[in-house]
Amino acid sequence: MNRLASFFSYMMHPIFMPLLSVYLLFQLPSYINFRLSPAYFNAIYICVSFNLIVVPLSLSLYLKRSGHIQSLKMEHVEERVIPYGITAFFYLMTYFLFMQIKFPDLYLSIFLAATFAVFILFILALFKQKVSAHLTGIGGICGLLIVTNQALEINTILILMIFILLAGILGASRLKLNAHTASQVFWGFLIGLFTQLLVLL
Numbered sequence: 129m130n131r132l133a134s135f136f137s138y139m140m141h142p143i144f145m146p147l148l149s150v151y152l153l154f155q156l157p158s159y160i161n162f163r164l165s166p167a168y169f170n171a172i173y174i175c176v177s178f179n180l181i182v183v184p185l186s187l188s189l190y191l192k193r194s195g196h197i198q199s200l201k202m203e204h205v206e207e208r209v210i211p212y213g214i215t216a217f218f219y220l221m222t223y224f225l226f227m228q229i230k231f232p233d234l235y236l237s238i239f240l241a242a243t244f245a246v247f248i249l250f251i252l253a254l255f256k257q258k259v260s261a262h263l264t265g266i267g268g269i270c271g272l273l274i275v276t277n278q279a280l281e282i283n284t285i286l287i288l289m290i291f292i293l294l295a296g297i298l299g300a301s302r303l304k305l306n307a308h309t310a311s312q313v314f315w316g317f318l319i320g321l322f323t324q325l326l327v328l329l
Contacts, residue, residue, distance in 0.1 A: 133301035137262060140298050145265035146180045146219075146242065147173065149272055152287075153235055158280045160232045172231070179222045184215045203307070205258040212250040219243040234279055237327045242268055245323040260308045260316030266295045267317035271324025278328055 154161055154169050188211050191197045197207040223243050226236055245264055252259060273288040299313045308316070 129304060133304040136298055136301040137305065137307070140262060140266060140294065142261040142265035143181055143185060145269060146239075147176050149238070149242065149269055150176050150235075152269065152272065153238070153276070156276055156280065156282055156284075158276075158282055160234065160280070164232075171229075172226075175222065175225065179218050179225075180215070183218055184211065187211070187214050201307070205253055205256050208253040208258070208261075209250070212246065212253050216243070216246045216250045219246050234276075234327075238272055238275060238324065241271070241323045241327050244326075245319055248319055248323070258308070258312055259319065260299075260302055260313045262298055262302055263295065263313050263316030264320040266291060266298055267320025268324055269320075270295060270317075271321040275324055275327045 150172055154164075154172075188197070188200055191210060192200060196210060198204070199207075202208045202211060219239075220243055223236070223239055226239060231239070245268055249259065249261055249264060270288060270291050273284040273291065276282055277284045277288070295317060299317065302308045302313055303310060
């Protein structure tokens with residue numbers, strides 16, 4: 129059972145959520161996407177993959193090798209401060225880059241909300257408060273689907289239901305692995321969800 133929980137934790141790791149979020153946005157049958165070229169999509173995928181997956185992962189590996197963190201799982205909240213700070217910086221840098229290349233306004237707002245969520249995780253870690261980054265990531269995707277449903281009037285209910293189910297499986301997996309308490313899972317999901325819902329205000 130622990131192996132299955134570990135599998136879900138790795139497959140739905142928060143480091144992959146920005147790329148998955150962008151992919152979902154670009155797959156929507158919206159007027160926004162019809163104005164964008166395949167080359168533009170590919171450039172965004174490459175930018176997100178490098179800035180928000182390759183660089184943070186490489187720096188985390190360096191931190192582990194240099195002894196700043198004991199494990200990439202970062203089980204102790206103190207270990208999360210530097211990686212979260214680095215990730216928040218690269219989210220912010222990517223946001224400003226997206227502004228320069230005229231990322232669609234709605235998508236830019238969604239990305240800014242995700243950046244805000246990462247900064248909240250960083251601030252909580254500074255104050256030694258641990259919440260589930262896994263659930264923050266998938267909560268953000270659930271929020272994204274609600275936002276696009278409302279803002280673009282696109283029916284995303286079915287895929288939203290799928291991601292809510294996945295969030296439940298992921299939350300159960302984190303609890304099974306004793307990686308988090310129930311409250312840490314709950315608050316992680318809410319941070320991801322409600323930062324996205326701010327886009328609708």
